Amino acid sequence: MITKTAIPTTSLLQSMLASASFADAYETSLAEATLTPTEIFLKASRATPSWVEALMILRNRIVRRMGLKDVGSMRGSSRGSTHGCEIGDRAGIFNVLASTDSELLLGIDDKHLDVRVSVFKCQQDNKRGYVVSTVVHVHNLLGRIYMLPVGWIHPLVVQSMMRRAAA
Numbered sequence: 001m002i003t004k005t006a007i008p009t010t011s012l013l014q015s016m017l018a019s020a021s022f023a024d025a026y027e028t029s030l031a032e033a034t035l036t037p038t039e040i041f042l043k044a045s046r047a048t049p050s051w052v053e054a055l056m057i058l059r060n061r062i063v064r065r066m067g068l069k070d071v072g073s074m075r076g077s078s079r080g081s082t083h084g085c086e087i088g089d090r091a092g093i094f095n096v097l098a099s100t101d102s103e104l105l106l107g108i109d110d111k112h113l114d115v116r117v118s119v120f121k122c123q124q125d126n127k128r129g130y131v132v133s134t135v136v137h138v139h140n141l142l143g144r145i146y147m148l149p150v151g152w153i154h155p156l157v158v159q160s161m162m163r164r165a166a167a
Contacts, residue, residue, distance in 0.1 A: 002028045002159045007133040012098055012105045013118045016135045021113070021143075022151055025133035028162050030121065033128045037104035037119040038085050040130050040165070044119075045092040047164035048074040052157050056093070066142065069110045074161075112143035132158055 005027040007013050017023055035043070052074060060070040071093040085096040085104070094106035094117060104119045118133040134154065138144055 002026050002162050004155075005131060007118070007135075008120045008122060008131055010102075011118050011120050011131075011133060012103055013116055013133050013135050016116060016137070019137060020135045021138035022136040022147060022154075023134065024155060024158075025131050026155070026158055026162060027122075027129055027131045028166060030128040030130050031166065035121075037102065037121050037130070038091070038099060040121065041091060041104050041106070041119045044132075044161045044165035045074050047161060048092075049160050049164060052160065055153070055157075063146075068112060068142075069108070071108060112140055112146055113138045132162060134158070 003026065005025050007017065007023065007025045013023075030040070056071070056073055060072070064070050074092045085091055085099055087096055087098065089096045091104075091106060094108055094115075096104070097107045097116070098105040102121050106117045106119075108115045114137045116135045118131070120131045120133065122129055122131060136147065138147060
């Protein structure tokens with residue numbers, strides 16, 4: 001079961017929340033307790049549904065005409081191993097910004113907005129789980145327009161990937 005939750009209080013994203021234009025977080029249980037945050041992310045990105053990949057292709061075609069980055073594919077390969085990524089490595093559509101035993105911080109910066117995604121491994125009352133959190137900082141009108149459809153579809157994408165990764 002995937003539930004909407006708060007961004008973990010010890011997440012690296014906490015310092016970015018005050019000025020965020022958009023933020024959300026989703027939590028689910030973790031069947032494989034030994035997975036690292038990087039392994040969780042890679043498992044989820046490899047389980048990206050075809051409809052999400054189709055939306056990414058469409059997105060990239062449209063935004064290239066506006067001078068924005070073509071970020072590639074969610075299933076895209078990463079240079080890091082499945083056990084850890086180095087800062088600066090590419091993981092799916094994101095760049096690795098930080099990696100600890102409990103959290104993987106990813107990001108994309110462009111002229112219209114900056115995105116940060118955290119995969120945070122947690123344990124409460126003998127229950128192991130993880131939280132996927134997203135924080136967006138919009139820079140301009142193009143970013144605000146961009147976030148109208150993305151803000152609506154983003155929760156569906158994240159929850160779908162989390163569900164498929166658990167299967």
